[in-house]
Amino acid sequence: MARSAIGRLFAGLRCLPVGNTQLQTQCSRWSSERTGVEASMFSHKPRDFSLPNPSWGEEMKRLYKHYNLQSEEAAGQGEDGEWWTRLPSYNRSLKYATGGVYLSKMIQSKARLFTRNIRDPGAAFEYVLFFRNDKQRCLCIFQAGHLLEGPPGHVHGGAIATMIDTVTGTHASLLSAPVMTANLNINYRSPIPLGSTVLIESTLDKEEGKKKFISCKVSSTDGSKLHTEATALFVSISVSHLLRG
C-alpha cells in the first residue's frame, strides 16, 4: 500500500526549473510553491497565481517589477550575484494518500491550496514569492484582500499566520527534503489594514540536522512600520511519515 502510494505521489512529478533536481527535493514543496508541479500534471494549463492581475495595486506592481527586474538583470551574471527568482504558484496539490487510506475521491478532486482557494482576483491572498540565489532569504509581496478580515478593517491574525507559514515553509522546503511545520511563534506588533500591501521577509537562522530555524518579519513596504515578527521551526521528514499521516 505504502509503495503504491509513493508511486502515485511521484507519478507525474517534475522538478521546477529552479532549485535542486533530486527526487527528495521534488516532493518537498507541497504548497503550490512547494510542490512545483508543472502544467503537464493537469488536464488544462493551471493558472499561475503569482503573476500580475488587474486587482494588484500600484505598490504591489511596483515591487513586483523591482524584484523581477533584479531577477532578469541577473540572468547573465552567473550564480555569484545577489539576485532573486520568482516562484510560480498554483492552487492544486497532488492526489494523495493519508493515514494509510486514500482520501475520498470527492475531497481529492476538490482540494485546493488554502492560500489560493478563491479565484476572484484581489479578494483574498494576492502574493508573489521570490528567493535569493543563495537561499538564505525569501521575500514575499503580499496584498491583503477584503475577505481576510479579522478586527474590523484589518487582516485576521490567522491570515497573517498563514502567510508567515507559507513564506517560511517554502523557504525551508527550498533548502532540503520534505519538511513539516513544527513550531510557529508569532508576535503581532501592529495591525495590517485590509487592502494594503506589505513585505514578508524570511531569513535562515541556522540548520541543525533535520531542523531548519527561520525568522520572519512583516513590515510596511517603506520599512517604517513593523507589523509582525515570527520564528519558525521546520523538520525534514520522510515520505513514509507523510503517508502515515
Next chain:
Amino acid sequence: MARSAIGRLFAGLRCLPVGNTQLQTQCSRWSSERTGVEASMFSHKPRDFSLPNPSWGEEMKRLYKHYNLQSEEAAGQGEDGEWWTRLPSYNRSLKYATGGVYLSKMIQSKARLFTRNIRDPGAAFEYVLFFRNDKQRCLCIFQAGHLLEGPPGHVHGGAIATMIDTVTGTHASLLSAPVMTANLNINYRSPIPLGSTVLIESTLDKEEGKKKFISCKVSSTDGSKLHTEATALFVSISVSHLLRG
C-alpha cells in the same frame, strides 16, 4: 474624526444575549463571534454559520448535539452548573475607520470575516464555538473542508493557526474589553487530514492586568491524538488604539 469614527463604530451595535452588557465588551468581539452583532444591523437576516448544515459529518453532528444538549439541559440549573453556551457566528464585521482614514467604500462593503468568507457549506471552515458558564474554557468543534489544504490531503498550518486564533481570541474577548492578539506560539504535533473533525479546547491560564494568557489544544474527537497545542497572549486595548490602526 476619531469621535465620528467611534460614533459609527457603536451605532447599531447591540450586545449578544450572552456575556457582559457593558459597552466596552460590546466592541470586544470583532470576529463574528467577537462582534456579536445582531440581525438588525443588516438589510436582511444574516446566516448564522454555526448552525448545522448538510455538509456536517456524523461526528460533527454528534458533538454539536452533545454540547447543545448540555446547554439546553442546564437552562434550568441556574448559574452554578457546568454548562455550555453556543456562540452564533456571522460573516460580516462593522464598517470601520482604520489608520485615521476610512477604508474605501468598496472594501467596507465587501469585507468578510476570514473564517466565514466562503458560503459553500463544508468547503472551508465549518465550526461551532461553545463557552463554559464560568468562562474558564471554550470548546470548538471544527470540520476541515477541502479548500484548507496545505500538505497534500492535510490541513494547512495557517488554517490551524487561524482556528486557534479564533477560539482563543473569542475566549479572551469574552473575558474583557477589546483585545488584540499579541502572541501565538503553536506547536504542530500531528497533521490533520482534510475532511476530518477535531476538537479545539482553550483554557484561561492567567490574567495579569490587561493581559490574558490562554492555552489551547487541537485533538481528535476521541482524545487519542494530539494534533496541535498552543499558547496565546491577548492584550486589552482602547477603542482609540483600534482607530489609530
